[in-house]
Amino acid sequence: MPFFRVMLHGEHVEVPAEDGSEPIVGFYVTFTVRAPHADAAVLQARAALMADWHPEGKWGAVNRADAPHVRAESVRPVGWFTAWRSPVRMGYVFYPAS
Incomplete structure (x- = not known):
């Protein structure tokens, strides 16, 4: 079964900034998953993301808006060695409104 990155x-969230500046309203995050095809990879990555944004999840607990609106920006196959060396979640990159 192939690996995908x-x-x-994600958009339409509202997370208070730690420094008191504009709240966070969106983010990008990359997942490495093993799936039979690209569509299944997107579904797996989306499920992992939504677990973080569930009301009891890491980000859902501080989000003052609804669950994020999520779309896939890119899906690409990667080799097993790249997948093996990559974390499942490559960290969030947040951005504020402005």
Whole structure:
């Protein structure tokens, strides 16, 4: 079964900034998943993301808006060695409104 790297873009959240500046309203995050095809890879990555944004999840607990609106920005196959060396979740990159 192949591996894929899936970049997701989430919007319409509202997370207070730690420094008191504009709240966070969107983010990008990349997942590495093993799936039979690209569509299944997107579904797996999306499920992992939504677990973080569930009301009891890491980000859902501080989000003052609804669950994020998520779309796949890119999906590409990667080799097993790249997948093996990559974390499942490559960290969130957040951005504020402005």
